[in-house]
Amino acid sequence: xxxxxxxxxxxxxxxxxxxxxxxxxxxxxxxxxxxxxxxxxxxxxxxxxxxxxxxxxxxxxxxxx
Numbered sequence: 001x002x003x004x005x006x007x008x009x010x011x012x013x014x015x016x017x018x019x020x021x022x023x024x025x026x027x028x029x030x031x032x033x034x035x036x037x038x039x040x041x042x043x044x045x046x047x048x049x050x051x052x053x054x055x056x057x058x059x060x061x062x063x064x065x
Contacts, residue, residue, distance in 0.1 A: 006062030007055050014054020019047045 022042030025031065031038050 003059060003062035006058040008058070010054035010056070010058020010061070011051045012054075014057070015047045015051035017054070018050025019043060022046055 019042060022039070026033065026038060033039070
């Protein structure tokens with residue numbers, strides 16, 4: 001059960017971290033916002049990638065404890 005909770009926490013926190021970094025990067029660097037393509041990439045590609053990495057890391061940390 002603890003391993004599952006670590007995996008879910010990693011999933012959620014990984015998505016939030018990557019989406020937050022993507023939003024912050026747009027305000028720091030001059031990134032084109034043409035038709036919302038940048039944010040679609042952040043939320044539909046990079047967000048799930050971050051969630052997957054977070055879930056794997058959470059699973060690994062839950063197993064190690």
